[in-house]
Amino acid sequence: MPGTPALIAIDWGTTSFRAALLDGTGAILDRRTAAAGILQVEDRAFAAVVRSELGSWLERWPGLPLYASGMIGSRQGWVEVPYVPCPAGLAEVAAAVVRHAADGLALSFVPGLSRTDAAGVPDVMRGEEVQVLGVADAARDGLVVLPGTHSKWVRVARGRIVAFHTFMTGELYAALKGHTILGRLMRGEAEDAAAFARGVRRGAEEPALGHALFSARTLPLMGLLPETGVASYLSGLLIGAEIAGGLGLAGTVPAEVPVVGDARLQRLYHAAGQVLNVGFVAAPGDEAFRGCLALARQRGDVR
Known part of the structure; x- marks a missing residue:
């Protein structure tokens, strides 16, 4: 009541x-x-x-x-x-x-x-x-991830915020989509799970983000990625790079990492976590x- x-x-x-x-x-x-x-x-x-x-x-x-x-x-x-x-x-x-x-x-x-x-x-x-x-x-001890325009990776110890790092993931995606040749290759906004997972792996494995980004041009150019999957691939690539960077800065990673954000972002990070074996879970809201x-x-x- x-x-x-x-x-x-x-x-x-x-x-x-x-x-x-x-x-x-x-x-x-x-x-x-x-x-x-x-x-x-x-x-x-x-x-x-x-x-x-x-x-x-x-x-x-x-x-x-x-x-x-x-x-x-x-x-x-x-x-x-x-x-x-x-x-x-x-x-x-x-x-x-x-x-x-x-x-x-x-x-x-x-x-x-x-x-x-x-x-x-x-x-x-x-x-x-x-x-x-x-x-x-x-x-609570562990990590809290807050994805968005400027994603935050926050380390908590005994309920206190002891450190955090910012990643400009959302803003980079918007800028690349709207103001570079990568955006011109995109066809539609439909989500492509396979392209997203491929991007996550590429972003997490390639330490040079500037080099990894160029693959969002070369893969569709060579017919190795459909143009309808470029948006998902680029999203996955940036999120994968963020996760790799965040994990590297965080040190020990708990079994479950709460993700605070809207349902779509929570779903994307959960999918990326499945690719990279990170236990992202949706915070209740x-x-x-x-x-x-x-x-x-x-x-x-x-x-």
């Missing part, structure tokens, strides 16, 4: 706005989605978006804590929240949450995370840290909302 509303959690990214009304157990009582990512909001009218999308909740349950995660806390968003350096867990992230009141609204903005590798090169994430906190309980609830509890905003 649904409980009493305890929190409004907002996952606000570059291209989308998602919000959930949660009770104290984490059950989602209601949800809202809108094509109102931070880049679509004109004149930084973020408060107007909140009122438009969540007005009925705010009127019915005034005073509920609102937690916002994702790119809304970036330099391009509503309030810039500094990155928290790794390693960091629930306590460190919660301590860096920024409370901001404006336009009659009070929101708690969640920070992102940063790390610097041995060569002094920084890496950052914003939004994924809440998803990881939502999927990794306090006793709504991790960002559960992560916000965990932070609100840590800060005492939800009992």
